[in-house]
Amino acid sequence: MNRLVFYFAFALGTFASSCFLYSIVIFCQTLDAVKGFSGIVFFFLFLPFPIFFLYTGYLLDHYSKKWVVVSFQFFLFFASFLLGGLTGVFQTYPFLLLPLAFVNGIGMTTVLPGRMAILREVMESHRLVFHTIAGNLLLIFAFGMSPLAVGWFREGRGYSSLFLVLAGFHFLSMLAFTLLRDSNSKEKIKSLGAYDKTASFPSLTSNLKTILDFLKTDPVSRQVMYMTILSMLALGPIQVILPKYVRTELGLGELARGTVLVFLGPGLFLGGILTILFHHVERKGLILLIVFSLSSLFFLGFVPFGKASATSLFLFCFGVSGGVLSSLLPAILQKRTDDGIRGRVLSLYTVCFQFTPAVSGFLAALLADTIGSQLTFGILGGIFLFFALISFLQYKELRQS
Numbered sequence: 001m002n003r004l005v006f007y008f009a010f011a012l013g014t015f016a017s018s019c020f021l022y023s024i025v026i027f028c029q030t031l032d033a034v035k036g037f038s039g040i041v042f043f044f045l046f047l048p049f050p051i052f053f054l055y056t057g058y059l060l061d062h063y064s065k066k067w068v069v070v071s072f073q074f075f076l077f078f079a080s081f082l083l084g085g086l087t088g089v090f091q092t093y094p095f096l097l098l099p100l101a102f103v104n105g106i107g108m109t110t111v112l113p114g115r116m117a118i119l120r121e122v123m124e125s126h127r128l129v130f131h132t133i134a135g136n137l138l139l140i141f142a143f144g145m146s147p148l149a150v151g152w153f154r155e156g157r158g159y160s161s162l163f164l165v166l167a168g169f170h171f172l173s174m175l176a177f178t179l180l181r182d183s184n185s186k187e188k189i190k191s192l193g194a195y196d197k198t199a200s201f202p203s204l205t206s207n208l209k210t211i212l213d214f215l216k217t218d219p220v221s222r223q224v225m226y227m228t229i230l231s232m233l234a235l236g237p238i239q240v241i242l243p244k245y246v247r248t249e250l251g252l253g254e255l256a257r258g259t260v261l262v263f264l265g266p267g268l269f270l271g272g273i274l275t276i277l278f279h280h281v282e283r284k285g286l287i288l289l290i291v292f293s294l295s296s297l298f299f300l301g302f303v304p305f306g307k308a309s310a311t312s313l314f315l316f317c318f319g320v321s322g323g324v325l326s327s328l329l330p331a332i333l334q335k336r337t338d339d340g341i342r343g344r345v346l347s348l349y350t351v352c353f354q355f356t357p358a359v360s361g362f363l364a365a366l367l368a369d370t371i372g373s374q375l376t377f378g379i380l381g382g383i384f385l386f387f388a389l390i391s392f393l394q395y396k397e398l399r400q401s
Helices: 002-028 037-046 048-062 065-085 087-092 094-122 125-154 159-178 186-191 204-217 219-232 235-240 242-248 254-261 264-277 284-299 308-336 339-371 373-394 396-400
Strands: none
Touching: 002 037, 002 065, 002 094, 002 125, 002 159, 002 235, 002 242, 037 094, 037 235, 037 339, 048 065, 048 094, 048 204, 048 339, 065 087, 065 094, 065 159, 087 094, 087 159, 094 125, 094 308, 094 339, 125 159, 125 254, 125 264, 125 308, 204 219, 204 339, 219 284, 219 308, 219 339, 219 373, 219 396, 235 242, 235 308, 235 339, 235 373, 242 254, 242 308, 242 373, 254 308, 264 308, 284 308, 284 373, 284 396, 308 339, 339 373
16 A cells, blocks of 8 residues: 555645646747746746756655655645646746746655655565666656657647646645654664754765765766766756747647657657566666667657658657666766765765756856757757766666676
């Protein structure tokens, strides 16, 4: 029962978050603000990650994970509820979206790694890798299906109703998380210092040093972090530029646009399924490097053909490779980190996983507004392919792991 409650809360909260990210981007593209405004808002959504991630990771390591997650998911609920209730105000004053996006980002800094960290509380240790991949499969499926779900909902309804529904999903997810039973006893948590009233909260530099010391001694984990950054660079342009390209240059409506973009979802799902089926295969690091190279080639095929079918095909192929990458990366880290540092390491992973697309999406939006979507995708695709080849040659420890 505990597992079912976890997966229900995880799936509903993840789906709401994914739909919110896609919705706020296309909402911003309807506003008359400044060049690259959707990219700026997208950047603010993830700006809190490098600011708060070490402290939120510490909270996950030293306090009840479910209550930490519930507390920070309230920020996600509040942002969706506020945007849904005051849609007209944000349309009139679009720059108010920047602090709202930042508030939503504060919640994501802890909720995203927290949901994965809770796995240790509700699953057997020998099944941790499997359930990490399964949880990540839900995450990437929700992300991939969000354009279709939002496009379908938007056909006959406004943005206000959309954001209020997402707020309701977050509320149900929070409620479900409160029903989880903590498997850790108070004694175990106390041994970590959670109930020690005299224990001082560690400084930012102390937390950072702890993580860096671990990464220095474990080159495979360090290279997994590098791979996370490199593989997530492509996600920003896909989230920010591609919806606009499909709408303006392919001339498709809301539902048709969602139908084109949704092919990323089945690809991600298939990639996750393949990872589950073959998660016992050795040399996972080598698989990561090969699949990353393939994903860079698929990225180059999004726009040069100028056809919706071609965009969907390459999105599907990119999704398969992305599903494998985003499933193996956290699974390797889960397996290689101890309980006392897992929350902070996963928080750093989440920063790499989430903040990298924010930066690349922001820069890609500015570039696309200057030179156009097609040329932007061509330049970025070439850069990603170059990084993939260099990584394959340089990351010897990961390649042999």
